[in-house]
Amino acid sequence: MKILVPVKRVVDFNVRIRVKPDGLGVDLANVKMSMNPFDEIALEEAVRLIEAGTASEVVAVTIGPAVAQDVLRTALAMGATRAILVATEVAPEPLAVARILARLARDQGADLVLLGKQAIDDDANQTGQMLAALLDWPQATFASEVSIDGDTVRVVREVDGGTQTLELTLPAVVSADLRLNQPRFVSLPNILKARSKPLDQTDPGALGVEMTPRLKVLRTEEPPARKAGIIVASVDELIDRLRAQALL
Ligand code: AMP
Numbered sequence: 001m002k003i004l005v006p007v008k009r010v011v012d013f014n015v016r017i018r019v020k021p022d023g024l025g026v027d028l029a030n031v032k033m034s035m036n037p038f039d040e041i042a043l044e045e046a047v048r049l050i051e052a053g054t055a056s057e058v059v060a061v062t063i064g065p066a067v068a069q070d071v072l073r074t075a076l077a078m079g080a081t082r083a084i085l086v087a088t089e090v091a092p093e094p095l096a097v098a099r100i101l102a103r104l105a106r107d108q109g110a111d112l113v114l115l116g117k118q119a120i121d122d123d124a125n126q127t128g129q130m131l132a133a134l135l136d137w138p139q140a141t142f143a144s145e146v147s148i149d150g151d152t153v154r155v156v157r158e159v160d161g162g163t164q165t166l167e168l169t170l171p172a173v174v175s176a177d178l179r180l181n182q183p184r185f186v187s188l189p190n191i192l193k194a195r196s197k198p199l200d201q202t203d204p205g206a207l208g209v210e211m212t213p214r215l216k217v218l219r220t221e222e223p224p225a226r227k228a229g230i231i232v233a234s235v236d237e238l239i240d241r242l243r244a245q246a247l248l
């Protein structure tokens with residue numbers, strides 16, 4: 001079984017985001033970038049499937065600028081077999097990403113596309129769903145458990161207030177939620193080993209995908225600043241103030 005794992009390079013989840021002065025996006029200058037956390041989880045699951053002897057190959061792919069190779073190297077160090085950079089300087093929108101992934105899934109003969117449920121930069125949560133539609137493959141979103149038996153994949157999904165279990169026939173698209181697993185730390189020997197793993201490069205044009213943006217960002221706003229707190233002298237004062245506030 002061959003698994004395709006798309007990994008996006010995004011602003012590290014620990015970084016405090018700053019909106020650019022023109023309000024058209026966030027400031028990326030000198031900001032730490034990392035693999036999208038949900039993609040790390042998807043990749044961990046795929047690597048575990050290799051280790052269990054269920055999968056034969058895990059191909060990591062990113063669509064982004066040349067520097068995005070760093071997340072592919074991390075993916076290779078985590079255990080991906082090989083990697084593909086689809087190089088573009090245009091910030092890719094979910095539909096373009098889905099079209100590129102659909103083409104790669106077919107060209108690479110993937111049986112499963114295991115991706116993150118959402119990229120934490122744009123919070124779109126669209127790519128997996130669009131990809132499944134383009135390929136006309138069954139999909140299970142928000143997976144918290146994945147098990148494979150022959151050409152059947154069973155997925156436990158996180159839904160409001162509980163879980164839902166689905167059974168799909170491969171080939172399929174599955175998107176990873178937070179509780180699917182705890183990704184491994186990348187060890188130094190594995191980082192060194194990853195240097196000799198294959199990393200191919202292509203571009204959207206070669207895959208027949210047009211990258212012209214279809215969306216225009218009009219405004220990006222930070223959440224309102226929190227008001228300063230107050231210090232009360234006693235529990236009684238606290239209760240009085242809470243009561244007064246509740247009556248407002
Ligand atoms: P989104 O629909 O943008 O929230 O992204 C959902 C998932 O699609 C991400 O978690 C990634 O697995 C994948 N994805 C989105 N954009 C890219 C990209 N530029 N390169 C690789 N994978 C991506």
